[in-house]
Each structure stands twice: as C-alpha cells, then as structure tokens.
Amino acid sequence: xxxxxxxxxxxxxxxxxxxALLIVDRQIAWVGAGExxxxxxxxxxxxxxxxxALIDGGVFSADAPACLAGGIASIVLMPDGSPPLDExxxxxxxxAHVKPHIWVHPLAAATRALAGAELAEVxxxxxxxxxxxxTGRTAIAxxxxxxxxxxxxxxxxxxxxxxxxxTALVGDAVATEGEFATRMGLPAAPxxxxxxxxxRDLRLAEAAGARLxxxxxxxxxxxxxxxxxxxxxxRVTCGVTPAxxxxxxxxxxxxxxxxxVSPPLRHxxxxxxxxxxxxDGTIDVIASGHDPRSQEQKRLPFADAEPGMVGAETLxxxxxxxxxxxxxxxxxxxxxxAANPARIFGLPGGxxxxxxxxxxxxxxxxxxxxxxxxxxxxxxxxxxFDGLPTQGRVLMTIKGGEVLxxx
Amino acid sequence: MTAPPAATPPHLAxxxxxxxxxxxxIGELHPHEIGWLLDAAEGWIxxxxxxxxHDDRLAGLTLINAFFENSTRTLLSFEIAGKRLGADVVNMxxxxxxxxxxETLLDTALTLNAMHPDMLVIxxxxxxxxxxxxxxxxxxxxxxxxxxxxxPTQALLDALTIRRRKGGIDGLTVAICGDILHSRxxxxxxxxxxxxxxxxxxxxxxxxxxxxxxxxxxxxFTDMDAGLDGADVVMMLRLxxxxxxGGYVPSPREYFHYYGLTRARLAACKPDVLVxxxxxxxxxVEIDSAVADDITxxxxxxxxxxxxxxxxxxLDVLTRSRRGVAGW
Numbered sequence: 001x002x003x004x005x006x007x008x009x010x011x012x013x014x015x016x017x018x019x020a021l022l023i024v025d026r027q028i029a030w031v032g033a034g035e036x037x038x039x040x041x042x043x044x045x046x047x048x049x050x051x052x053a054l055i056d057g058g059v060f061s062a063d064a065p066a067c068l069a070g071g072i073a074s075i076v077l078m079p080d081g082s083p084p085l086d087e088x089x090x091x092x093x094x095x096a097h098v099k100p101h102i103w104v105h106p107l108a109a110a111t112r113a114l115a116g117a118e119l120a121e122v123x124x125x126x127x128x129x130x131x132x133x134x135t136g137r138t139a140i141a142x143x144x145x146x147x148x149x150x151x152x153x154x155x156x157x158x159x160x161x162x163x164x165x166x167t168a169l170v171g172d173a174v175a176t177e178g179e180f181a182t183r184m185g186l187p188a189a190p191x192x193x194x195x196x197x198x199x200r201d202l203r204l205a206e207a208a209g210a211r212l213x214x215x216x217x218x219x220x221x222x223x224x225x226x227x228x229x230x231x232x233x234x235r236v237t238c239g240v241t242p243a244x245x246x247x248x249x250x251x252x253x254x255x256x257x258x259x260x261v262s263p264p265l266r267h268x269x270x271x272x273x274x275x276x277x278x279x280d281g282t283i284d285v286i287a288s289g290h291d292p293r294s295q296e297q298k299r300l301p302f303a304d305a306e307p308g309m310v311g312a313e314t315l316x317x318x319x320x321x322x323x324x325x326x327x328x329x330x331x332x333x334x335x336x337x338a339a340n341p342a343r344i345f346g347l348p349g350g351x352x353x354x355x356x357x358x359x360x361x362x363x364x365x366x367x368x369x370x371x372x373x374x375x376x377x378x379x380x381x382x383x384x385f386d387g388l389p390t391q392g393r394v395l396m397t398i399k400g401g402e403v404l405x406x407x
Numbered sequence: 408m409t410a411p412p413a414a415t416p417p418h419l420a421x422x423x424x425x426x427x428x429x430x431x432x433i434g435e436l437h438p439h440e441i442g443w444l445l446d447a448a449e450g451w452i453x454x455x456x457x458x459x460x461h462d463d464r465l466a467g468l469t470l471i472n473a474f475f476e477n478s479t480r481t482l483l484s485f486e487i488a489g490k491r492l493g494a495d496v497v498n499m500x501x502x503x504x505x506x507x508x509x510e511t512l513l514d515t516a517l518t519l520n521a522m523h524p525d526m527l528v529i530x531x532x533x534x535x536x537x538x539x540x541x542x543x544x545x546x547x548x549x550x551x552x553x554x555x556x557x558x559p560t561q562a563l564l565d566a567l568t569i570r571r572r573k574g575g576i577d578g579l580t581v582a583i584c585g586d587i588l589h590s591r592x593x594x595x596x597x598x599x600x601x602x603x604x605x606x607x608x609x610x611x612x613x614x615x616x617x618x619x620x621x622x623x624x625x626x627x628f629t630d631m632d633a634g635l636d637g638a639d640v641v642m643m644l645r646l647x648x649x650x651x652x653g654g655y656v657p658s659p660r661e662y663f664h665y666y667g668l669t670r671a672r673l674a675a676c677k678p679d680v681l682v683x684x685x686x687x688x689x690x691x692v693e694i695d696s697a698v699a700d701d702i703t704x705x706x707x708x709x710x711x712x713x714x715x716x717x718x719x720x721x722l723d724v725l726t727r728s729r730r731g732v733a734g735w
Binding site for chain 2: 177178179181182183184185186187188190254255296299300301302303304
C-alpha cells in the first residue's frame with residue numbers, strides 16, 4: 001500500500017509543522033515533501049494532525065480493539081498474565097497472539113511466577129523477544145534478589161521495570177495514608193513507601209550498572225529522587241498513567257472501586273508534583289496501564305476489589321489535557337507517548353522519519369467527545385473517567401502501512 | 408406510645424426531621440438529626456423497662472439481620488429491638504451464609520432482596536460494603552458496622568448514655584482510648600461527639616492511632632495520663648488479642664501498664680467521670696475490673712440498655728415511609 005498524506009500537520013517529538021508524508025508498503029518513505037508515485041492513494045488530512053502511532057509503555061492486557069481505537073499500534077506488555085510471562089515460550093506466544101492488529105512487546109517476568117524469589121530465564125526471554133524485565137504489579141521485597149536481578153539483566157542490556165512500593169509498608173493497604181483514608185476507614189500506607197522503594201532501587205541499579213525504569217512514579221518525594229539521580233547522570237527513566245495526574249484520592253469517594261488503582265491515588269500536592277515533573281521532563285513516559293477488569297473483580301467492597309483501570313482508548317485525550325493546560329507542547333506529549341518509550345525499550349518507530357515503520361495516527365486535536373464506559377472498544381469498562389467530557393480524538397490508526405481503524 | 412416531640416430547630420421546622428432512606432454512617436447526619444434520633448430513642452427506654460415490652464408498629468414487616476462478620480451482642484440487640492417492635496426478625500450469620508460457598512456479596516444481597524425484606528441490618532468486615540449493598544436493594548439499610556469505617560448505632564447509644572448521665576454533650580471532654588486505628592466505633596464517635604460540641608481526644612500508642620486525626624477535630628495523646636486529664640467521659644476500646652502480642656503493641660501486660668484504665672489513672676479525670684466500653688471487655692488488658700464494676704462511674708450496662716432503645720428508634724424511623732406514616 002502506498003499512501004500519500006497531504007495537507008497534514010506533522011507532529012512528533014521534534015517536529016510540529018505542516019507538510020505531507022508518503023508511506024510505501026510498511027515504511028515511511030519521506031516526510032515533508034518528496035516524489036509521489038502515480039499509483040499512490042491520497043489522503044487529505046485537511047490540516048489535521050498526523051503523528052506516529054502511540055507506543056503504550058505499560059499495559060496488562062493485549063486488547064487490540066481498544067488500542068487501535070486509541071491510536072496505539074505498539075504496546076509494552078507487563079508480565080502479569082495467567083500464567084506470568086516467565087518462560088521464552090510464553091514470550092513468543094504473547095508476541096504472536098494478537099497479530100496482525102498491534103505490535104506486542106512483552107516484558108519478561110523478573111522472577112519465576114513473579115514470586116520475587118528466583119530469577120526467571122530473562123536471557124532466553126530476551127532472545128524470544130522480550131524488550132525488558134519487569135517485577136510485575138508488585139515490587140521485589142528482597143533487596144538481595146532485586147540486586148542480583150539488576151546485575152544479571154545488565155549483562156543482557158535489558159531495562160529493568162520496577163514497581164515502586166515498599167511491600168512491607170504497603171501490606172494490605174488500598175489507599176494513601178491521610179485524612180481521607182482515615183475518614184473512609186480504608187487500610188492505608190504512607191506515601192513515602194514509594195520513595196523508599198525508589199531510593200532502594202536507584203542505589204541498587206547504580207551499584208549494578210543497570211538500566212532502571214519505574215513504570216509509575218506518583219509522589220513529590222520520589223520524583224525528587226529521580227530528578228536528582230538523572231542530574232547525576234544515572235540511567236533511570238520513569239512513567240506515570242493519566243489517573244495520577246488527573247485524579248487525587250478524593251476520586252475514591254463513595255468507595256468507587258473503578259478508582260482503585262495501584263499505587264493508590266495520592267494527595268493533591270502529589271498530583272501537582274506529577275504535573276510539574278511531566279512539564280520539566282523528569283517523567284519520560286505516559287502509559288495507559290490498560291487493565292480491563294470484569295464486574296466480578298470490581299463489584300466488590302473497595303478493599304476486596306482488584307486494582308486497575310482501562311485506559312488505552314482514553315490515553316491520548318486524557319494526556320492532551322497537559323497541552324491544553326500549557327504544561328507540555330504537542331511535541332513534548334508525543335515524546336512521552338511514542339518517542340521515549342521507543343528509546344527506553346529499543347523499539348522501532350515513535351518518530352516521523354523516513355525508514356521508520358508506517359505506524360501512524362491522524363488526530364483531530366480539538367474534537368470534543370465524552371468518555372462513555374459502555375461504548376468503549378475495550379474488553380471491560382472499568383474507567384474512573386466515565387462521563388468526562390474531553391477533547392482530542394484519533395480519527396485513523398495505521399499500523400504496518402494498513403489502515404486498521406477509522407472513526 | 409407516641410414518639411416524643413422533635414427537637415428540630417425552628418428554622419428547620421418545615422423540613423423533614425430525618426430525610427434519609429438508609430442509616431449508613433454518622434458522617435451523613437446533621438446535629439439536629441442526631442438530636443432528633445436521640446429524643447426518639449429516649450421514648451423507648453420506658454417501654455424496655457415495662458413488664459410488657461411490646462409495641463406492634465412493625466407487625467407484618469420482615470427485618471433481616473445479615474451479619475457477614477461475627478457478632479453476639481449487636482446482633483442480639485437488633486434482634487430484640489426488632490421483636491419488641493413486632494417485626495418478623497430473621498438472622499443470617501456468617502456461618503450459615505452462602506458466602507462460604509463462594510457467592511459474591513452482591514449476589515447474596517440480591518438474594519436477600521428477592522425475599523422482600525422491609526429492612527436490612529448489615530454488618531461486614533470491609534469498609535464501604537454496607538453502602539455497596541444499600542445501592543442495590545429496594546429496602547432501607549442500616550449499617551451495623553462496616554470494616555473500620557462506621558458503626559452509627561453504637562455512636563448513637565454512646566451519645567444517649569452520655570446525655571442521660573451528663574445532661575448534655577456540648578462542652579464535655581471525651582477521651583477515647585485504645586485501638587483507634589482499627590475502630591469503626593471511634594470513627595463514628597469522633598464525628599458524632601465533635602458535631603454535638605464535645606472536645607474529643609484520642610489516646611493510644613502511636614501504632615494504634617490513625618493518621619491526620621487533627622483534621623477530624625480530634626486531639627491525640629500517646630501519654631494516657633495527659634489524655635485523661637480533666638476528662639468528663641472516658642471511652643475505652645477493645646484491643647483484639649492478635650494485635651497485642653507484638654504486632655502493634657509488645658504484650659498485653661505492657662499495654663495494660665501504659666494504657667489500661669485503672670483507678671489510679673482515673674484520678675486524673677473529673678471526679679464524676681463516666682467510664683464507657685462498647686464491649687466485650689478484656690478485663691486486665693484495657694480495663695481494670697475494679698473500674699469496670701464501679702457502678703457509680705461505669706456506664707457499661709447502661710450502654711447496652713440504650714443500645715436496644717436506639718435501635719428501636721432507628722428501625723421505627725427507617726420503616727415509617729413504607730408503613731405509610733403520615734408525613735413520611
């Protein structure tokens with residue numbers, strides 16, 4: 001397929017300018033202006049945004065319809081499947097099973113069955129296509145195991161994705177300690193449980209010479225630690241999901257289990273610190289954390305419900321609130337939604353350059369729409385943003401040169 | 408008997424005295440509604456002391472006490488309250504429920520609902536669970552304790568006991584001592600007593616205090632003698648056995664040494680101090696027997712008596728709408 005996109009606003013991490021773009025077969029042939037073959041199909045973008053398809057830097061489910069509707073052509077899949085992705089064969093299966101709809105880049109489970117005790121075959125998993133190693137939904141409690149994991153993974157130059165919560169302090173907590181959790185009577189852990197985990201893993205990674213990525217960093221204190229480590233030149237990156245920069249703990253009022261996420265929603269001060277860290281580049285990645293949960297897992301008393309929310313289809317619109325609030329530019333946003341995750345996990349794409357994969361999205365950056373949980377493409381509707389009016393909609397998703405979704 | 412006159416302030420006289428379908432927590436009540444409920448409960452005390460303890464206003468209505476967490480005295484109190492009002496009372500304890508067979512809480516709730524109860528009284532070990540059920544059923548729901556969140560009838564019966572002994576609540580200093588962190592009784596009482604004008608203190612070792620209690624208007628003390636200084640009311644909380652052997656405090660004897668209520672400690676309080684305990688008491692752990700049995704100062708048995716009266720008032724009020732009582 002040869003497609004000539006004309007009259008587009010070309011946006012990626014380093015460019016925001018009008019122009020045209022040509023894709024030939026599965027690659028971008030040129031960006032800006034160039035020769036157009038006579039058999040090319042022309043798509044007039046009408047001045048709308050043409051950007052690299054999003055690379056979702058951390059999801060729990062390879063939910064292709066939701067991803068394509070959200071403009072996501074590549075996902076970094078967490079290893080918390082059933083069974084956990086702790087063997088090369090499981091990595092191969094995870095990569096293949098939703099082809100050809102989206103690119104699935106699995107993370108290998110750091111430890112067998114994600115139990116936090118014995119190292120899994122991360123080297124063989126890399127050979128099978130794993131793009132990194134992850135501790136899963138929880139941190140590795142034992143600092144010795146975590147240290148050996150970081151040392152071992154560094155030999156394969158695999159990034160280690162850590163969950164930043166001190167397991168002993170968190171215990172059975174489902175909320176952040178403070179007035180709100182006290183009033184609600186919810187088991188709560190102090191917010192500094194996150195900073196302690198970040199401090200530990202930063203120190204261990206430095207000693208091991210390993211590359212470290214925190215999938216979610218959500219408090220002012222831990223963001224400060226990462227800011228300092230980056231300034232010292234340590235190879236550390238971090239991400240966040242829209243829930244932690246758009247919601248604070250009050251979203252849990254009425255024991256709304258759809259707002260139960262892990263780590264739990266934080267105080268307003270921490271939410272503002274996350275926005276500041278997105279604006280100053282401390283945070284590298286905005287991921288959806290897409291995690292469809294069934295009614296049976298959510299229609300329960302708050303502390304008994306599973307954490308997690310769906311987010312693939314709402315990722316761009318929710319992240320775009322940062323542009324409208326003038327915290328980041330569109331270039332900055334597409335860095336966090338595409339170029340940075342590509343760099344961290346060593347993936348192709350994420351930029352509009354010739355030779356890159358023809359994974360693109362056309363976006364109406366201003367289109368208003370209302371999030372409706374019952375109309376999502378996702379396999380479940382567990383979003384705390386149900387009913388929220390928002391702006392910015394993906395009109396077309398192209399993956400591997402094929403138009404796979406159109407509004 | 409007829410309900411006593413409402414203590415509604417004049418500017419609210421045109422309003423409904425108790426505009427709530429359910430009773431899920433003290434947090435949703437205004438002070439004048441609390442006062443109105445206490446007045447209503449006061450009217451039931453005489454009935455409970457009479458030879459013939461019966462009033463059939465709930466005749467023909469079905470009350471289900473669904474207790475997903477073990478309880479003896481609260482369940483008994485609700486059962487007696489329901490029976491004295493003439494309701495058909497059915498108890499469902501955790502042992503006999505389908506929860507053990509893997510049924511979800513909401514399925515159990517819908518099953519109960521399909522039997523057309525007129526009132527559900529629910530206790531559950533998880534905060535917010537009673538509210539979750541209330542959203543799914545067709546009848547009024549009364550929270551008999553959810554996790555560490557709320558236990559509104561306990562706070563009401565405590566308030567009634569204090570009001571009868573002290574003549575009022577406004578201006579009193581009330582020290583609530585013990586396992587604050589895990590206590591729904593403490594959370595309901597903080598809100599009720601605070602909204603009625605009492606100065607509320609929380610006294611506990613730091614490991615058993617909840618965070619940010621000052622934001623709830625509660626002053627915290629880790630030194631019990633300082634916390635009891637000048638108190639009008641001391642409310643002791645039960646400390647569960649599994650929490651007193653190294654988890655939150657080192658041992659029962661160390662706990663009693665520093666946080667047990669003894670005669671010597673009571674000396675710091677006002678001379679006419681009222682000692683309360685929601686029960687069941689751990690004698691020798693949080694309270695000395697001599698204090699527990701001191702009939703001039705202990706309000707423990709009166710609390711139990713007020714419990715029945717308060718629950719009768721709540722059951723009466725919450726079922727008025729379906730009984731077609733004029734104005735409800």
